[in-house]
Amino acid sequence: MSLDSVLARIDADIEKSTDRLLDLLRIRSISTDPAYAEDCQKAADWLVRDLELLGAVATKRQTPYHPMVVGHVDGAGPHILFYGHYDVQPVDPIELWNRDPFDPAVEQTPKGPVIRGRGSSDDKGQLMTFVEACRAWKAVHGTLPCKITFFFEGEEESGSPSLIPFMKENAAELTSDIVLICDTGLFESKTPAIVTMLRGLLGEEIKITGPNKDLHSGMYGGAAMNPARVLSKILASLHDDQGRITVPNFYDGVHELPDAVADQWRDLNFDHAAFLGDVGLADPAGEVGRSALEMIWSRPTCEINGMTSGYTGEGFKTVLPSYASAKVSFRLVGEQDPFKIREDFRAMVRAMVPADCQVEFLEHGTGPASHMSIDAPEFEAARQALSEEWDIPAAFIGCGGSIPIAGYFQEITGRDPLLIGFGKDDDQLHSPNEKYDMESFHKGIRSWARILDKLAG
Amino acid sequence: MSLDSVLARIDADIEKSTDRLLDLLRIRSISTDPAYAEDCQKAADWLVRDLELLGAVATKRQTPYHPMVVGHVDGAGPHILFYGHYDVQPVDPIELWNRDPFDPAVEQTPKGPVIRGRGSSDDKGQLMTFVEACRAWKAVHGTLPCKITFFFEGEEESGSPSLIPFMKENAAELTSDIVLICDTGLFESKTPAIVTMLRGLLGEEIKITGPNKDLHSGMYGGAAMNPARVLSKILASLHDDQGRITVPNFYDGVHELPDAVADQWRDLNFDHAAFLGDVGLADPAGEVGRSALEMIWSRPTCEINGMTSGYTGEGFKTVLPSYASAKVSFRLVGEQDPFKIREDFRAMVRAMVPADCQVEFLEHGTGPASHMSIDAPEFEAARQALSEEWDIPAAFIGCGGSIPIAGYFQEITGRDPLLIGFGKDDDQLHSPNEKYDMESFHKGIRSWARILDKLAG
Numbered sequence: 001m002s003l004d005s006v007l008a009r010i011d012a013d014i015e016k017s018t019d020r021l022l023d024l025l026r027i028r029s030i031s032t033d034p035a036y037a038e039d040c041q042k043a044a045d046w047l048v049r050d051l052e053l054l055g056a057v058a059t060k061r062q063t064p065y066h067p068m069v070v071g072h073v074d075g076a077g078p079h080i081l082f083y084g085h086y087d088v089q090p091v092d093p094i095e096l097w098n099r100d101p102f103d104p105a106v107e108q109t110p111k112g113p114v115i116r117g118r119g120s121s122d123d124k125g126q127l128m129t130f131v132e133a134c135r136a137w138k139a140v141h142g143t144l145p146c147k148i149t150f151f152f153e154g155e156e157e158s159g160s161p162s163l164i165p166f167m168k169e170n171a172a173e174l175t176s177d178i179v180l181i182c183d184t185g186l187f188e189s190k191t192p193a194i195v196t197m198l199r200g201l202l203g204e205e206i207k208i209t210g211p212n213k214d215l216h217s218g219m220y221g222g223a224a225m226n227p228a229r230v231l232s233k234i235l236a237s238l239h240d241d242q243g244r245i246t247v248p249n250f251y252d253g254v255h256e257l258p259d260a261v262a263d264q265w266r267d268l269n270f271d272h273a274a275f276l277g278d279v280g281l282a283d284p285a286g287e288v289g290r291s292a293l294e295m296i297w298s299r300p301t302c303e304i305n306g307m308t309s310g311y312t313g314e315g316f317k318t319v320l321p322s323y324a325s326a327k328v329s330f331r332l333v334g335e336q337d338p339f340k341i342r343e344d345f346r347a348m349v350r351a352m353v354p355a356d357c358q359v360e361f362l363e364h365g366t367g368p369a370s371h372m373s374i375d376a377p378e379f380e381a382a383r384q385a386l387s388e389e390w391d392i393p394a395a396f397i398g399c400g401g402s403i404p405i406a407g408y409f410q411e412i413t414g415r416d417p418l419l420i421g422f423g424k425d426d427d428q429l430h431s432p433n434e435k436y437d438m439e440s441f442h443k444g445i446r447s448w449a450r451i452l453d454k455l456a457g
Numbered sequence: 458m459s460l461d462s463v464l465a466r467i468d469a470d471i472e473k474s475t476d477r478l479l480d481l482l483r484i485r486s487i488s489t490d491p492a493y494a495e496d497c498q499k500a501a502d503w504l505v506r507d508l509e510l511l512g513a514v515a516t517k518r519q520t521p522y523h524p525m526v527v528g529h530v531d532g533a534g535p536h537i538l539f540y541g542h543y544d545v546q547p548v549d550p551i552e553l554w555n556r557d558p559f560d561p562a563v564e565q566t567p568k569g570p571v572i573r574g575r576g577s578s579d580d581k582g583q584l585m586t587f588v589e590a591c592r593a594w595k596a597v598h599g600t601l602p603c604k605i606t607f608f609f610e611g612e613e614e615s616g617s618p619s620l621i622p623f624m625k626e627n628a629a630e631l632t633s634d635i636v637l638i639c640d641t642g643l644f645e646s647k648t649p650a651i652v653t654m655l656r657g658l659l660g661e662e663i664k665i666t667g668p669n670k671d672l673h674s675g676m677y678g679g680a681a682m683n684p685a686r687v688l689s690k691i692l693a694s695l696h697d698d699q700g701r702i703t704v705p706n707f708y709d710g711v712h713e714l715p716d717a718v719a720d721q722w723r724d725l726n727f728d729h730a731a732f733l734g735d736v737g738l739a740d741p742a743g744e745v746g747r748s749a750l751e752m753i754w755s756r757p758t759c760e761i762n763g764m765t766s767g768y769t770g771e772g773f774k775t776v777l778p779s780y781a782s783a784k785v786s787f788r789l790v791g792e793q794d795p796f797k798i799r800e801d802f803r804a805m806v807r808a809m810v811p812a813d814c815q816v817e818f819l820e821h822g823t824g825p826a827s828h829m830s831i832d833a834p835e836f837e838a839a840r841q842a843l844s845e846e847w848d849i850p851a852a853f854i855g856c857g858g859s860i861p862i863a864g865y866f867q868e869i870t871g872r873d874p875l876l877i878g879f880g881k882d883d884d885q886l887h888s889p890n891e892k893y894d895m896e897s898f899h900k901g902i903r904s905w906a907r908i909l910d911k912l913a914g
Contacts, residue, residue: 199675203773212737218656218858221760221788222752224733225742228761228783229696236693239686276681280669281813285682295679303674304685305776310763311784316660316821318786319762326685327768329775331678356738364773401675401775 002141003453009136010445017132017445018106018115018438020050024086024124025104025117031066031087032158040066040154043086047071047152054134056150061170063162066154070173073134077146077456081176083405083417084127084183085156088119089430096432106438114435121427125436126182127152129422129444137449145456149176153405156183160404167412178378178455179415181405185423186440187268187397188275192386192447194379195419196372197297197398198406200332202341203305203364206231206349207325210357214310215320224320225356228309231324234352238302238328243287245302245330248344253335257298261396265293268395278425297398301331327364331400338366370407372416378455382418385450389443422447459598460910466593467902474589474902475563475572475895477507481543481581482561482574488523488544489615497523497611500543504528504609511591513607518627520619523611527630530591534603534913538633540862540874541584541640542613545576546887553889563895571892578884582893583639584609586879586901594906602913606633610862613640617861624869635835635912636872638862642880643897644725644854649843649904651836652876653829654754654855655863657789659798660762660821663688663806664782667814671767672777681777682813685766688781691809695759695785700744702759702787705801710792714755718853722750725852735882754855758788784821788857795823827864829873835912839875842907846900879904 010017029043030036044060044067051058051071058071066087091101099105104117115125130150137144151174155162167174187193210227211220240246257265272284272292286295295301305328310321330345332338346361353359372379374396386394399419409417422444428434467474486500487493501517501524508515508528515528523544548558556562561574572582587607594601608631612619624631644650667684668677697703714722729741729749743752752758762785767778787802789795803818810816829836831853843851856876866874879901885891 201675201775203775205773210738215736216858217758217760217762217786218658218788218856220736220753221786221857222743222756222758223729223741223749224736224738225740226760228764229692232689232692232761232764235686235689272680279672279677279681281667281681283682283811283813284680285811285813286679292680296677299679301674301679303678303683303775303777304689304766304781305674305774306767306769306778307685307689307781308765308769309761312763312765312782316662316784316786317762318658318660318760320760321763324761324764325769327773329674329678329773331675354740354742356740356742399675400678401673 003449005140006136006449007446009140010132010449013136014442017128018441021115021125021128021441022104024128025119026102028102029087029119029154030090031155033090037066040087044069044152044154047086050131051150054131054138058150061166063166065162068154068162068166069150069152071150073144073148075144075147078177079147079149080178080180080455081149081151081174082130082180082182083151083153084130085123085153086127087154087157088122088124089157091118091432093432098433101434113438115438115441116433116435118434120434120436121423121440122429122434123156123183125441126421126423126444129441130180130182130448132445133448133452136445137452145452149174156405163405164408164412167408171412175413176415179409179413179417181417181419182421183403184399184419184421185425185427187395188271189424189426191268191392192390192394193397194382194386194394195399196374196396197333198370198403199300199400200336200338200367200369201402202330202332202338202366203327204329204342204345205325205327205362205364206234207323207360207362208353208357209323209360211320211322214322217318217320220320225354226320227357228321228324230353230357231307231309231326234349235304235307235326237352243285245300247302247341247348250300250341250344253337254300255334257294264396268293293398296400298333300333300336303329305329329364331402333369336369338368342366367402367404367407370410372418376416378418381454382420382451385454386420386447389447389450420447460906462597463593463906464903466597467589467906470593471899474585475898478572478582478585478898479561481585482576483559485559486544486576486611487547488612490547494523497544501526501609501611504543507588508607511588511595515607518623520623522619525611525619525623526607526609527627528607530601530605532601532604535634536604536606537635537637537912538606538608538631539587539637539639540608540610541587542580542610543584544611544614545579545581546614548575548889550889555890558891568894570895572895572898573890573892575891577891577893578880578897579886579891580613580640582898583878583880583901586898587637587639587905589902590905590909593902594909602909606631613862620862621865621869624865628869632870633872636866636870636874638874638876639878640860641856641876641878642882642884644852645728646881646883648725648849649847649851650854651839651843651851652856653831653853654790655827655860656757656857657793657795657824657826658859659787659789659795659823660784661786661799661802662782662784662819662821663691664780664817664819665810665814666780666817668777668779671779674775674777677777682811683777684814685778685781687810687814688764688766688783691806692761692764692783694809700742702757704759704798704805707757707798707801710794711757712791714751721853725750750855753857755790757790757793760786762786786821788859790826793826795825799823824859824861824864827867829875833873835875838911839877839908842911843877843904846904846907877904877908
């Protein structure tokens with residue numbers, strides 16, 4: 001059977017595959033720091049060469065920041081576009097790493113071998129699972145089972161400024177029948193999963209100004225309006241005592257889970273005690289009566305991400321602060337409209353600001369929630385392929401975070417992407433000692449081979 | 458008449474008096490910075506020599522930090538102790554000064570001549586008003602009209618760590634009939650005033666910890682307790698909608714103003730619009746139904762002096778913070794007990810902290826309010842002397858801030874001190890371009906001569 005030969009080839013070549021990944025991991029492609037712009041070019045060049053070895057027509061495409069890599073391989077079957085990103089996060093604090101983050105290696109750990117290094121999981125290791133699956137297929141069959149477009153970005157860790165313009169300018173070239181994105185993880189580090197719900201985001205910063213300078217709290221305390229007090233009242237008013245968000249009209253467009261999805265989530269037996277216990281907590285803190293999975297996947301949130309006012313150093317200063325500010329973000333679900341919510345939020349805040357204070361707002365991004373329709377046949381095909389590889393029924397899950405690329409693909413190419421990845425919860429993304437389990441890498445490659453096999457039909 | 462001769466001598470010598478003050482201002486006696494310890498010794502030596510010129514038996518008395526200066530002059534009449542401090546605040550930000558802060562000079566301004574330099578008002582200039590009054594008296598009469606003890610401190614700007622131990626060890630030497638303290642100002646920069654009410658202080662820092670590290674608000678938002686939200690609720694609950702403080706039993710020991718004091722304060726016609734307008738505000742923000750003077754002098758307060766949580770830099774990070782902290786201070790009046798209030802405050806906060814959070818408290822000082830009884834005859838004598846010099850009825854006023862030395866004198870010597878000073882609201886204490894009006898200096902010296910004359914009886 002053709003798939004079995006491919007899987008056998010993957011197993012036989014896993015050391016070489018790992019060496020190639022280590023090679024890519026050595027390139028310091030930190031996108032947010034201009035000092036590493038040359039390294040981003042090098043990573044793109046490396047990928048172009050690697051795709052050419054697969055027989056792809058691959059090009060590095062310059063943007064105002066870091067280049068995209070696009071490669072095409074002709075083939076029978078449906079046209080598949082695969083997205084990943086080759087840029088990585090900065091490495092600070094460097095002193096917490098157990099090795100040079102750009103001198104990667106396979107390390108043995110009590111839980112099995114891991115590939116340690118910056119980008120091993122996010123996202124070079126994940127990106128290479130798909131490339132290696134294609135390589136094995138090509139080696140066995142001489143061709144690929146589908147027409148494939150590889151699309152690699154170098155700005156994902158710095159806000160993807162060039163992505164939408166690039167996708168719009170190259171819409172025809174990037175339009176495909178099926179979109180695969182590999183930048184997510186296994187559910188609870190073990191269950192293969194396809195993410196079909198992503199929360200949206202609204203980021204807002206509020207700055208309340210009272211006196212025109214910091215005052216002495218003895219001289220003015222009691223008579224002068226304290227903006228930290230005003231801000232506290234505003235922030236405290238954002239949730240009611242049932243944990244619901246009080247912004248007017250906030251729940252417009254928030255839907256109850258369909259029964260089928262609710263049933264499936266129940267079957268996942270999510271261990272919220274372990275999830276919260278890992279970070280020193282015990283009690284789900286969201287809306288009363290909701291499950292922890294709902295709280296992080298299907299319910300909207302309002303969180304204070306930062307706040308500051310007055311004197312925050314060591315010791316004490318009896319200052320009455322001139323201003324107080326907070327960064328607040330909302331995770332959005334369903335059809336919640338970030339622009340409408342911004343408007344209602346600002347009106348609510350303005351109504352709480354006394355005459356002696358001014359309020360300013362700063363925008364920090366908006367994006368609606370994304371929902372993939374699982375009716376398209378590729379969703380069920382991928383689910384079956386993943387279930388077979390991992391020997392656990394694969395799940396359609398939500399994701400509390402926001403992966404804007406998913407929405408961009410929906411908007412620009414009109415396709416609902418399949419978000420499939422093999423990361424684990426302890427991969428230390430964005431942190432020191434990032435790793436990617438050898439199991440994630442090896443079974444990830446095998447997973448893609450199985451998915452290609454199903455999609456080729 | 459003997460007083461007239463002294464006043465004439467003061468007027469004739471004002472340039473020499475100013476030169477002496479400029480000399481003292483050149484010494485960089487910044488007490489909080491160990492680099493200036495030698496300068497503090499020099500300032501103490503300078504004062505010892507100057508007191509000796511007055512015929513005092515003066516000594517520099519070492520402490521673990523900076524020395525005290527004590528000088529005695531025998532005389533008929535009551536025994537008067539005069540307190541001032543020779544140490545000064547640091548000068549940062551130095552670039553905002555219009556001259557070297559330790560190269561002082563008399564500058565002409567649209568409002569009249571001023572002595573510009575660090576310490577000119579706080580407190581070297583004020584301290585020297587009394588010394589110069591004694592000098593003029595001695596020059597005219599050969600003796601002083603009272604037995605006088607000069608007591609100068611060098612640690613006032615750095616928390617006076619040696620003061621209480623020194624006063625206790627030398628209680629017999631420092632006990633007098635009357636205590637004068639010169640470290641305050643004119644009311645509204647024009648009305649001579651004796652401060653008879655000082656608010657106390659309780660400083661507290663609250664730290665609420667939730668998750669054991671900063672979390673990703675997408676991954677955990679909604680399910681994990683956010684300590685910034687907990688802190689906001691606590692801070693927002695500290696005042697009710699009438700502006701009253703909600704800490705249980707908080708108003709125990711807070712008294713209504715005696716009618717006589719209330720009447721006198723009304724007569725001051727305090728211009729709260731100007732007071733608040735100076736700092737960009739309009740509306741007294743304290744308890745509903747209280748006057749602005751009550752809010753800053755005779756009513757207790759609770760102010761947020763600082764707060765911080767999560768990401769507070771430029772831009773945005775969707776972090777769910779591990780902890781949130783705030784510095785909160787209470788200004789106390791009447792017989793409010795800072796220790797009892799601390800206890801009730803902490804219990805109130807603890808009751809609002811959910812099971813998934815911990816709270817820690819840090820102490821930042823306690824001091825009860827001080828009240829001087831104005832029944833002692835020296836209060837009325839000084840009030841008359843000041844009224845005569847300034848040609849405006851002098852007032853017994855409150856002070857929103859805390860001057861711990863007043864309480865120490867009450868406690869250790871059993872005397873209610875007279876807090877009299879000549880600073881103006883725009884003296885820029887602790888700030889760049891500190892100045893002391895020549896009017897404050899000159900009429901300050903004359904005021905003390907008149908007060909000595911009255912007190913000598």
